[in-house]
Amino acid sequence: MKMKKISMLFLGLTVLGLTVSASMPADENVMPVDTIYTLEQCRQLALANNAAIRTADNNLSAATQMRREAFTKYFPELTGGVSAFRTNHDILRYDVLHLFTLGLFDRGKAAGVWALQPVFMGGQIVNGNKLAKVGEEVARIRRQQAADQVQLQTDGLYWQLVALKAQKTTLQSVITALDSLGADVKAAVDAGLAMNNDYLKVELKRNGFKADLVDLDNGITLMKMLLAQQLGLGPERKVDVEGIIPDSVPEYPSELFINPQEALYLTDDHQLLVKNVEARNIERRMAVGKNMPQLAVGAGWFYHDAFGQNQNFAGVMVSLKVPISGWWGGSHEIKRKKLEVENARTELNDLSQKLEIEMSDKWDNLTAAHRKMVLAREAIAQSEENLRLNKIYYEAGMSTITDLLEAETLARQAKDDYIAAYGQFKLSEAGYLNSTGRSR
Numbered sequence: 239m240k241m242k243k244i245s246m247l248f249l250g251l252t253v254l255g256l257t258v259s260a261s262m263p264a265d266e267n268v269m270p271v272d273t274i275y276t277l278e279q280c281r282q283l284a285l286a287n288n289a290a291i292r293t294a295d296n297n298l299s300a301a302t303q304m305r306r307e308a309f310t311k312y313f314p315e316l317t318g319g320v321s322a323f324r325t326n327h328d329i330l331r332y333d334v335l336h337l338f339t340l341g342l343f344d345r346g347k348a349a350g351v352w353a354l355q356p357v358f359m360g361g362q363i364v365n366g367n368k369l370a371k372v373g374e375e376v377a378r379i380r381r382q383q384a385a386d387q388v389q390l391q392t393d394g395l396y397w398q399l400v401a402l403k404a405q406k407t408t409l410q411s412v413i414t415a416l417d418s419l420g421a422d423v424k425a426a427v428d429a430g431l432a433m434n435n436d437y438l439k440v441e442l443k444r445n446g447f448k449a450d451l452v453d454l455d456n457g458i459t460l461m462k463m464l465l466a467q468q469l470g471l472g473p474e475r476k477v478d479v480e481g482i483i484p485d486s487v488p489e490y491p492s493e494l495f496i497n498p499q500e501a502l503y504l505t506d507d508h509q510l511l512v513k514n515v516e517a518r519n520i521e522r523r524m525a526v527g528k529n530m531p532q533l534a535v536g537a538g539w540f541y542h543d544a545f546g547q548n549q550n551f552a553g554v555m556v557s558l559k560v561p562i563s564g565w566w567g568g569s570h571e572i573k574r575k576k577l578e579v580e581n582a583r584t585e586l587n588d589l590s591q592k593l594e595i596e597m598s599d600k601w602d603n604l605t606a607a608h609r610k611m612v613l614a615r616e617a618i619a620q621s622e623e624n625l626r627l628n629k630i631y632y633e634a635g636m637s638t639i640t641d642l643l644e645a646e647t648l649a650r651q652a653k654d655d656y657i658a659a660y661g662q663f664k665l666s667e668a669g670y671l672n673s674t675g676r677s678r
Contacts, residue, residue: 272462272478277396280469280479284392285385287470294377294384301370301377308370311356311363314536320349352538354557359534360527369520376513383506386677388468393668395468399461400481401661406454408653409447412646416444423639436639443643447650483660487615490608491667495601496674498594504675507593511586518582522575529568532559593673600670607663614656621645621652 275283285291324345356363420440426432463473471477502508534557541550561568628645631637671677 272476274478274480275469276480277393280392280396280465281389283469283471284388288388288468289470290384290388291381294381298374298377298381301374305367305370305374308363308367311366314353314355316351316353318349318351320347322347346543348540348542350538350540352536352540352555354534354536354555357533357535358530359532360530362524362527365520365524365527369517369524372513372517372520376510376517379506379509379513383510386506386672389677390668390672392465392468394665395461395465396479396481397661397664399458399465399479400483401657402454402458402461403479404483404657405654406451406458408650408657409451409454412650413444413447413451415646416440416447419642420444432639439639439643443646483657487612488608488663491604494604494667494670496676498597498674501597501674501676502590502593505593505673506675508590511582511589515579515582515586518575518579522572522579525568525571525575529561529565529572531561533557597670597673600666600673604663604666604670607659607666611656611659611663614652614659617652618649618656621649625649 322345420437423432423437423440427434427437462477465479466475466477467473469475469477535555536557537552537554539550539552541548543549625642625645625648628637628642632639632642668677
């Protein structure tokens with residue numbers, strides 16, 4: 239019974255403690271935990287929140303509204319109007335036998351509603367709708383182009399942050415190794431087996447690495463802020479990534495290669511060039527249509543109150559407009575539009591060739607990055623073997639502490655070179671896929 243009372247008292251104190259701790263304000267000095275994102279999550283957030291994507295979405299919506307506006311030109315134009323007037327004297331005045339003046343019509347009202355249906359406008363309505371449709375397609379391509387660019391930028395920031403974190407891990411392991419080496423050298427100095435100068439050299443090297451660690455921390459903080467802003471979360475948001483640099487080298491990217499002439503038609507840039515030629519052709523046809531006869535038919539209802547009589551009636555109308563002097567300037571406009579079409583075709587051919595050259599260059603960069611990564615990985619094995627031998631030689635008294643510290647530096651540099659080479663390989667891979675229209 240006594241044990242039961244003690245247990246109940248302990249339980250009550252525990253609940254009370256939890257309640258008090260829950261009611262206490264949180265420690266403001268405790269840093270919030272970074273939210274960790276994968277590469278795919280970073281891409282999705284960037285595509286959903288990035289400012290460039292929102293702008294492209296608005297441009298696409300505006301182009302859609304313009305296409306819908308152009309479509310309304312097919313329908314009759316409905317117009318209505320009303321007017322009234324009062325004059326200071328009669329509009330119609332008659333002198334009757336020089337005896338008196340008869341005045342008529344000093345006030346009146348009129349109203350009407352009429353509709354005018356275009357029948358033939360020189361193809362301007364049809365071509366205007368085609369041009370608006372091309373504009374919408376261009377806006378859609380540019381929206382995809384913006385998405386591809388945002389994804390490429392996001393990949394770059396992601397892998398830069400991964401590389402900086404990997405370099406920090408490497409540097410921390412080197413500092414830990416120097417801590418152990420420093421302790422061993424200090425013990426040897428105290429035992430009279432080594433000179434104090436050796437210990438000072440280890441301390442100097444370790445302090446230099448610690449200074450490098452400060453720079454790395456600052457770089458990581460900056461990269462996290464840039465990534466958070468890229469994701470549309472704001473630079474103050476705490477973010478992190480879970481990517482790592484693998485020890486094994488990725489396979490040669492032969493499966494990614496595509497013939498530049500085949501990839502050309504997949505790219506947004508080429509599609510925009512084709513649409514530019516199409517738009518210039520439509521504009522030329524519209525210039526021709528401006529100088530052709532324009533026919534429209536209509537009908538309406540009209541009302542007027544003149545001479546004190548209320549009259550209303552319906553009617554039909556035909557409108558034919560034939561430009562005559564307009565051909566003088568119109569012929570020059572047509573010639574100018576033809577030249578713009580030729581320039582658009584020339585630009586299509588010229589820039590298409592440059593796009594193919596760019597694809598080849600991106601492929602060369604990718605394969606070169608892979609070769610450099612392989613070499614950097616081989617250098618790690620060589621530097622680690624060099625460090626192992628220098629440790630044995632130093633412990634055997636066959637080399638100096640300077641040689642051992644230099645071996646530590648070389649081993650760290652080799653790892654950093656591999657990390658940088660791997661990051662460059664991933665960036666080159668993303669750049670090649672983007673240039674060949676396969677980043678999505």
